[in-house]
Amino acid sequence: MVTTDADRLARALGGLARRDQALGELTTYRVGGPAALLVEAESVEDLEAVRRALAGQDPFPLLVLGRGSNLLVADRGFPGLVVRLGDGLSAIEVPAVPGTGVRAVVRAGGGAGLPVLARRTAEAGLRGLEWAVGVPGSVGGAVRMNAGGHGSDTAACLLRYRWLDLASDAGGTDPPERLALGYRTSSVRPSEVVVWAEMAVTAGDPDEAKAAIADIVRWRRAHQPGGSNAGSVFANPPGDAAGRLVEAAGLKGHRLGSARVSEKHANFIQVDDGGSADDVRRLMAHVAAAVEGRFGVRLRPEVRLVGFEVDGVEQEGWCV
Numbered sequence: 001m002v003t004t005d006a007d008r009l010a011r012a013l014g015g016l017a018r019r020d021q022a023l024g025e026l027t028t029y030r031v032g033g034p035a036a037l038l039v040e041a042e043s044v045e046d047l048e049a050v051r052r053a054l055a056g057q058d059p060f061p062l063l064v065l066g067r068g069s070n071l072l073v074a075d076r077g078f079p080g081l082v083v084r085l086g087d088g089l090s091a092i093e094v095p096a097v098p099g100t101g102v103r104a105v106v107r108a109g110g111g112a113g114l115p116v117l118a119r120r121t122a123e124a125g126l127r128g129l130e131w132a133v134g135v136p137g138s139v140g141g142a143v144r145m146n147a148g149g150h151g152s153d154t155a156a157c158l159l160r161y162r163w164l165d166l167a168s169d170a171g172g173t174d175p176p177e178r179l180a181l182g183y184r185t186s187s188v189r190p191s192e193v194v195v196w197a198e199m200a201v202t203a204g205d206p207d208e209a210k211a212a213i214a215d216i217v218r219w220r221r222a223h224q225p226g227g228s229n230a231g232s233v234f235a236n237p238p239g240d241a242a243g244r245l246v247e248a249a250g251l252k253g254h255r256l257g258s259a260r261v262s263e264k265h266a267n268f269i270q271v272d273d274g275g276s277a278d279d280v281r282r283l284m285a286h287v288a289a290a291v292e293g294r295f296g297v298r299l300r301p302e303v304r305l306v307g308f309e310v311d312g313v314e315q316e317g318w319c320v
Helices: 005-016 044-055 114-123 130-134 139-145 206-223 242-248 277-295
Strands: 017-022 034-041 061-065 071-073 078-085 103-109 158-165 171-174 192-203 259-261 269-271 304-306
Touching: 005 017, 005 034, 005 044, 034 044, 044 078, 044 158, 044 192, 071 277, 103 114, 114 130, 114 139, 114 206, 130 206, 139 192, 242 277, 259 277, 269 277
Parallel strands: 034 078, 061 078, 071 304
Antiparallel strands: 017 034, 103 192, 158 171, 158 192, 259 269
16 A cells, blocks of 8 residues: 555654645635635644644645635645634633723634624724624735725734744744735735734723624625625725726637526526536636736636646645
């Protein structure tokens, strides 16, 4: 029997790793193939165990997974190790409400869901994170992508964060200046894990905070589709909106196989139940080519591609 790199890494990880785990079901698209290995890390000690195991192996593809809300996994899957933060790294620490108008700090684990963070802080009368209810990702993913919406983003709230690099001995607690945060970008490396983040909030009226959240939820239901999708497919180009360009190119409702451009919002691509991730990827390429051909604007994907080959290069297949 041939011993593969995955076999050797699985042995080094011991009981932490599971083999051939379905990955698509851990994303909001709900399609895509399996990961060769999956680790659900419940503590910093688990992350350090992964780091030690990787250090003793040949280079191996690695993916750090949040809530999978901006991820598309190829039908063939991902031939590497996926590290996902579990409940043990998803705690949210909400301080007692100080006097109205007083600033406070909320700490949330990297695996915590942004909508949960928004609702927990609003219920405590802490303002400033209501926007997060509309972003179905994790705190760690928000730091990496500088997630945002409804007039705010992670960069406007982040005070400091703890990180750990699975590919080296690097790590620490740093201010946001280290991140070079930009529009839906940061300098977080693919092998770096955001363990926790501290966000600035301001004490206020819980009813007003909850009303703001209800307004965002109503707006999203009115303007964005449900079903299996990953939110905005393309980042907005400077001075324009990706959805406007896609709609102007006549692509609303356009279908390729099991994937279609949403009739409600043209910057969303939906996939049928039991559909194909490869169909979504083909439709993304078709839409981008059509917009560039019509308007001369090259759309940049906001959705991360995992396990696909583009021009012979596998996407998101980082080796450590």
